[in-house]
Amino acid sequence: MQQLQGIAVSPGVAIGEALVMDNEGFRIPRRFVARDAVVDELERLDKAIAAAAAEIAHHRETVSAELGEKYGAIFEAHLQMLQDSRLRSELEEMIRQRHYSPEYAVSRILRRYAQVFQRLESSYLAERANDIFDIEKRLLRHLLGRRREGIAHLTSPVLVLAHNLTPSETSNLDRRFVRGFVTEVGGPGSHTAIVAEALEIPAVVGTGPFLTEVSGGELVIIDGDKGLVILQPDEETLARYRHEAEELRIQATKLEPLRDLPAETRDGVRIELFGNIEFPYEVDHCVDRGADGVGLYRTEFLYLGAEVEPTEEVHFQAYSRVLQAMGQKPVVVRTFDLGADKMPNMPHPEDERNPCLGLRSIRLALRNLPLFRTQLRAALRSTALGNVQIMFPLVCTLLELRQAKMVLADVMEDLAEHNVPFNRNVPVGMMVETPAAVMMLDRFVDEVDFLSLGTNDLIQYTLAVDRSNKDVVGLYNPADPAVLRLIAMSMEAADRKQVPISMCGQMSGSPLYTMLLLGMGLRRFSVTPSAIPEVKNICRNVTLADCKAVAERVLTMENARDIRSYLKEEVKKYVREINE
Amino acid sequence: MPESFAKRTVVVTDPSGVHARTAVAIADVARRSRAAVTLIKDQRRVAATDVLQILTMVAAAGEQVEIEAEGVDAENVLNDLEPLFAGKFGDEEEKTA
Numbered sequence: 001m002q003q004l005q006g007i008a009v010s011p012g013v014a015i016g017e018a019l020v021m022d023n024e025g026f027r028i029p030r031r032f033v034a035r036d037a038v039v040d041e042l043e044r045l046d047k048a049i050a051a052a053a054a055e056i057a058h059h060r061e062t063v064s065a066e067l068g069e070k071y072g073a074i075f076e077a078h079l080q081m082l083q084d085s086r087l088r089s090e091l092e093e094m095i096r097q098r099h100y101s102p103e104y105a106v107s108r109i110l111r112r113y114a115q116v117f118q119r120l121e122s123s124y125l126a127e128r129a130n131d132i133f134d135i136e137k138r139l140l141r142h143l144l145g146r147r148r149e150g151i152a153h154l155t156s157p158v159l160v161l162a163h164n165l166t167p168s169e170t171s172n173l174d175r176r177f178v179r180g181f182v183t184e185v186g187g188p189g190s191h192t193a194i195v196a197e198a199l200e201i202p203a204v205v206g207t208g209p210f211l212t213e214v215s216g217g218e219l220v221i222i223d224g225d226k227g228l229v230i231l232q233p234d235e236e237t238l239a240r241y242r243h244e245a246e247e248l249r250i251q252a253t254k255l256e257p258l259r260d261l262p263a264e265t266r267d268g269v270r271i272e273l274f275g276n277i278e279f280p281y282e283v284d285h286c287v288d289r290g291a292d293g294v295g296l297y298r299t300e301f302l303y304l305g306a307e308v309e310p311t312e313e314v315h316f317q318a319y320s321r322v323l324q325a326m327g328q329k330p331v332v333v334r335t336f337d338l339g340a341d342k343m344p345n346m347p348h349p350e351d352e353r354n355p356c357l358g359l360r361s362i363r364l365a366l367r368n369l370p371l372f373r374t375q376l377r378a379a380l381r382s383t384a385l386g387n388v389q390i391m392f393p394l395v396c397t398l399l400e401l402r403q404a405k406m407v408l409a410d411v412m413e414d415l416a417e418h419n420v421p422f423n424r425n426v427p428v429g430m431m432v433e434t435p436a437a438v439m440m441l442d443r444f445v446d447e448v449d450f451l452s453l454g455t456n457d458l459i460q461y462t463l464a465v466d467r468s469n470k471d472v473v474g475l476y477n478p479a480d481p482a483v484l485r486l487i488a489m490s491m492e493a494a495d496r497k498q499v500p501i502s503m504c505g506q507m508s509g510s511p512l513y514t515m516l517l518l519g520m521g522l523r524r525f526s527v528t529p530s531a532i533p534e535v536k537n538i539c540r541n542v543t544l545a546d547c548k549a550v551a552e553r554v555l556t557m558e559n560a561r562d563i564r565s566y567l568k569e570e571v572k573k574y575v576r577e578i579n580e
Numbered sequence: 581m582p583e584s585f586a587k588r589t590v591v592v593t594d595p596s597g598v599h600a601r602t603a604v605a606i607a608d609v610a611r612r613s614r615a616a617v618t619l620i621k622d623q624r625r626v627a628a629t630d631v632l633q634i635l636t637m638v639a640a641a642g643e644q645v646e647i648e649a650e651g652v653d654a655e656n657v658l659n660d661l662e663p664l665f666a667g668k669f670g671d672e673e674e675k676t677a
Contacts, residue, residue, distance in 0.1 A: 077600035077631060080607055084632035116636045125638065131600070132632075 001234045006182065006207035007473065008227035009193035011530075013245040014180030014202045015238070018220045018231075019158035020107075020211060021169075032217070033101045041095055045102040048142035053082055055138065074131075082135055087113075103143050104215055110136040111212045118212065154178070159220050163211060167305025170195045180222040182229050184209055187468020189456070191304065196224075198279050200530045204229050206468065255533035259290045263536040267543040271518070273536055274330070274526040276504055280321040285529035293330035293387075295526025296452065296504040297322060299375065300336055306344045309371060315378030323386035330387045332452070332526075333379045334431070335372065335404075337361045337393040343371075356460065361394035366403050376411045383423035391429045391452060396436040398443055405447070432501075433457035438486045441493035451494055452526065455505025459483050478507040479560040479567070484516075488555060491521040502526050512567050514538040515574070519551025541574045586615075586654035589646050594667030598639040602664055603631045609660045615651035617661070628661070639665075 033041050056079045064072030081087075087109065094105040114129040114136075154177035161182045162169075170191065179201055183192045186205035196203030202224025214220070214231055221230040221241050230237060263271040274295030275286035286294060302310045302318060322331055339360035340346045346368075352358045365372035382388050392404045405428060415422050432438060433454030445451070455478060460467060462483050465476040477483070487503075494501035502524035507513050509527030511534045517525070518539070527535055550570050557563050592598060598606075610617040610628035617628035619637065621644070626633035628647070639645050645665065649657045663669075 073601055073604070077604050077635075080604055080631035081635065082632075084630040085627065086630050086633050113632060113636050116638060120638065125597075125640075128600075128635065 001237060002210075002213065002231040004182075004204075004207045004210055004229040004231070006204040006227050006229060007186075007188060007468070007470075008203075008224055009186075009188050009190070009205050010181075010196035010201065010203035010224050012180075012200075012202035012224045013241055013248060014159055014222045014224070015241055015245060016157055016159045016179050016220065018214055018216055018218045019154075019160050020214055020216045021160065021162040021165075032099050032104075033095070035099060038096055038099065041102050042092060044143065045091060045095065045106075048102065048139055049082060049088070051142045052135075052138045053079055055142075056082065078131060078135055081131070082139070103140055104217060106139045106143065107136060108215050110139075111215070115212055159222055161211060161214060161220065164190075165192045165195070167191055167301070171305055175199060180224070181205075182207060182220075182222055184211060187466075189468065194278050194298075194301075197528050197530075198277070198282050200285065206470065252533070255537055258533050258536050258540070259288070261290075261536070261540070263292075263539045265518070265539055265542055265544055265547075267545065269523075269544055271539045272502075272524040273532050273539075274332075274502065274504075274524065275529040275532065276509075276526050277322070277529070280318050282529060283322045283325040286532075287325055289529050289532040291329075291529060291532055293332075294322060294326060295330075295332050295502050295524065296391075297331055297333045298337065299334060300338050300342070303336060303338055303343055308344055309374070312374050312378045312381075315375055316381055319378060319382035319388070320385055323382055323388065326386060328387050330389055332389045332391050332429070332450075333382070334391045334393055335362070335365060335375055335379070338364070340364055356466065362392050362400055362404060363394070365392075366400065366407070369407060372407060373411050376408055377415065380408075380411060380415055380422040380426065381420060383426045384421040388423070389427040389429060389450065391431060391450075393431045393454070394433060394457070395430040395444075396434050398440065398447070401430055401444065401447060431457075431504075432490050433505075434461050435486060438490050438493075441490055442496070445493055445497040445499045448499065451490070451499055451501040453487060453490055453501065453503040453505065453508075455483070455487075455503060455507040458486060458505065459507075462486060477560040477564075478505075478510070478513060479563040481555075481558060481560070481563070484520075484555065484563075487517075488520055495521060500524060509535065511535060511538050511575075512564070512571060515542055515547045515550045515570055516554055516567060518542065518544060519547035519549070519554075538571065538575055546574065584651075584654045586649045586658050587646065588658045588662065589644055590662050590665045592639050592641050592643050592645060592665050594665060595641050596667070597641050597643075598634060598637070598645070598665065600631075600635065601669070602667070603634040605664050605669055606634055606661060607631050609657065609664070613649070613651075613653060613657040613660075615649040615654045615657050617657055618648045618650075620646040620648065 056075050060072045060075035060079065063075060090109050091105050094100045095102060110132050114132040117126050117129040120126055154174040157177050157179050159180040160178055163184045164186060165183055181192050181196050181203040183205045184207055186192050190205055192203055192205050202222045204222055204224060204227050207229055218232055221233050263273045272292045274293045275291040276296040277283055277286065277294055278298045278301050302315060319333060339355045339358060340349050349359055379388065379390050395401050412424060427449035429448050429450035429452060431454040432441065432451050459476055459478055463475055463480060465472050467473055467476050491501065503517065503522055504526035508525045509531035514535050515538065525535055554563050594602065607629050619626050619628050619634060621637045621639055624637060626637060647658055647661055
């Protein structure tokens with residue numbers, strides 16, 4: 001048994017077979033072969049070795065001819081490493097005695113050799129592990145043949161373990177069978193985190209290197225609540241997690257009947273529960289949970305992993321799919337919230353040492369008007385199909401908001417001129433996610449139709465903490481009094497002008513904060529769809545008077561730890577009956 | 581030709597240690613020889629014809645490696661192998677000569 005600590009980015013527990021992917025999206029396959037297939041499997045191994053050897057020999061010839069003997073020599077070494085007699089007998093033993101598949105044996109044994117180098121201090125020698133990985137890949141490619149496709153073709157449930165997952169890998173993964181993700185790198189905002197949340201499966205990222213120590217088919221537990229990954233768990237751990245997974249399932253089943261009940265407090269105040277989505281298919285998760293609308297439709301996926309900039313039609317099709325499913329319920333489309341580094345066909349910014357503080361989001365949009373206008377045109381056209389609202393991210397100054405609205409007005413004129421139908425009175429709002437926006441909110445409220453508190457960024461910018469930095473992530477805390485004061489200020493400013501305000505950061509989906517936020521005046525929560533039942537359950541078990549008392553108490557408290565433990569106690573008091 | 585057993589301890593003096601090229605050269609000599617050649621480091625014995633094993637012995641500069649040869653021309657094969665641990669490959673000497 002081996003336990004790894006990473007960053008928990010999508011909750012839940014998953015227990016299952018590992019599907020290990022290397023840096024090339026290459027899949028390390030399952031473990032056992034049938035007893036009577038051993039001879040055939042050995043033959044398959046020898047064919048693969050012969051084919052790989054022929055390939056390397058060919059490389060050696062070509063490279064030697066083009067660049068000289070010296071450069072061909074490395075291939076000669078690869079060739080001889082591949083034909084190592086001890087390697088061959090070790091592989092045979094694993095296949096014969098333990099009935100391992102040739103793929104598993106190759107990956108297991110060669111990774112063990114690679115570890116010899118990886119453990120060494122000298123980085124020069126550690127580099128040699130790459131020679132061995134290269135041989136492993138080559139052999140696997142021949143062994144797997146057409147079966148090597150990453151996670152696009154699956155036949156049974158798996159937990160995907162990878163160095164990193166790219167948008168192009170996740171975009172065609174087989175959603176029916178992927179039950180969890182672990183990646184060696186990445187933080188809370190990483191692509192893996194977003195996709196896991198969208199698929200409603202547990203995920204842990206940023207574990208650091210471990211892939212050389214697992215092979216496909218091994219049993220793995222992903223604890224998406226604690227950020228733990230357990231490789232080859234012992235009996236006791238396995239039993240404990242099976243029990244926990246069962247409990248979670250029972251809990252979710254208990255909350256299912258809430259689907260068709262309104263999110264209403266015991267004293268009869270109707271609370272709106274919206275869903276946050278990234279991919280159009282997630283709209284089904286919102287509908288399944290009885291969401292009152294989509295409070296945050298992130299549109300970044302349209303750009304990520306795309307070879308070229310998405311066309312107006314690509315945007316429009318995606319928006320249409322969401323609107324069709326939501327009927328007349330509101331859908332808040334947020335314009336792209338990305339840095340130039342994630343945009344197809346855009347040169348990487350030269351001197352961007354600090355992307356969070358750099359050219360991204362609305363700033364990037366205002367500097368790349370054609371890009372921005374394409375998205376706005378599609379969003380405006382979609383207003384003819386349903387209840388669309390348009391929201392701008394990362395607004396810091398009044399000038400930015402006014403410029404963005406001017407571009408929008410300009411696109412409207414253009415559409416009108418061409419007789420394209422759209423709703424001229426489309427509500428326009430902004431994210432409140434920087435302390436600057438909060439401080440100026442009394443002015444902003446005169447110029448927007450609605451507001452949405454983006455707590456993920458607000459916390460990061462207020463506390464000066466990068467959530468993907470392990471050393472400081474502990475300082476990132478929604479319960480920090482500084483953050484709570486900014487939220488309270490925002491609620492007051494919005495309330496004074498009767499501008500609707502919602503919260504769409506992760507904080508709003510955490511049941512721990514539901515009472516506090518209700519007490520502070522929040523009436524519209526936008527949460528990841530899977531969190532809707534739990535938040536609704538709390539709403540239905542409390543009165544606003546209870547919540548106001550909690551909020552008043554919390555706003556007198558001085559540190560995040562005390563606030564969290566106080567909130568835990570309070571939540572327990574009111575929703576005890578369901579948890580038991 | 582004498583049937584024999586020979587054994588010698590060599591120190592790796594090539595600053596890069598026993599690297600890929602050395603391992604290939606060792607294996608070439610061992611394969612051409614009619615003696616069975618074994619390398620020993622830290623009590624691990626590997627066949628001198630197995631390049632992956634030679635490399636994963638990880639013999640760095642300054643470390644000792646024992647060479648055993650058993651069979652025809654045992655002593656000669658040790659003579660041929662020893663310079664390789666100093667990074668002296670036959671082909672380079674020919675070129676410089």
